[in-house]
Amino acid sequence: MIEKQELFEVMNRAEAVNLATADGAVPRIRALVNLRRRDLYPGPARFCQAEGFTVYLATSAASDKARELRANPQASVYYCEPGRFHGLTLTGPVEILADPELKKTLWDESWRIYWPSGAEDPDYVILRMRPLEASGWWGTRPFQASPGVP
Numbered sequence: 001m002i003e004k005q006e007l008f009e010v011m012n013r014a015e016a017v018n019l020a021t022a023d024g025a026v027p028r029i030r031a032l033v034n035l036r037r038r039d040l041y042p043g044p045a046r047f048c049q050a051e052g053f054t055v056y057l058a059t060s061a062a063s064d065k066a067r068e069l070r071a072n073p074q075a076s077v078y079y080c081e082p083g084r085f086h087g088l089t090l091t092g093p094v095e096i097l098a099d100p101e102l103k104k105t106l107w108d109e110s111w112r113i114y115w116p117s118g119a120e121d122p123d124y125v126i127l128r129m130r131p132l133e134a135s136g137w138w139g140t141r142p143f144q145a146s147p148g149v150p
Helices: 002-014 043-051 063-071 100-106 109-113
Strands: 015-022 027-031 055-059 074-081 084-096 124-129 133-138 141-145
Touching: 002 043, 002 074, 002 084, 015 055, 015 084, 027 055, 027 063, 043 055, 055 063, 063 084, 063 124, 100 124, 124 133
Parallel strands: none
Antiparallel strands: 015 027, 015 074, 055 124, 074 084, 084 124, 084 133, 133 141
8 A cells, every 4th residue: 555645755756747638528738837846846835745635736827728627627637756657646626716825825936937927917826626536656556545635
């Protein structure tokens, strides 16, 4: 049995978070920054890591991914460490949030190239997934885990 802490460590170390959405019947996948990485996003990482399996991602309200999620909020995210053959897929509905405090908590100044007005920019939104399913591959075997969503 794989311990939850081991799965959190994969989430915390992954280079990127891969988000899969649906554009009608067409699947779409893209890599986003991993806000759980303390070395890259110290403030947001503290918050995100304390949230267990809940996933937070930053994006543009006008992006294709936001449009796809408004039409169909069901999505998957994938965290992996290819060199260790560890991968974790989380699946569930995604909310698009514009909460000012959450946006400030997760803000990174390097994003001003996308959102010149900073955390207050109306185009900057947060995606939140509270996963209903967790599965993946651990070395030589597949696994399923309970994300423990309230």
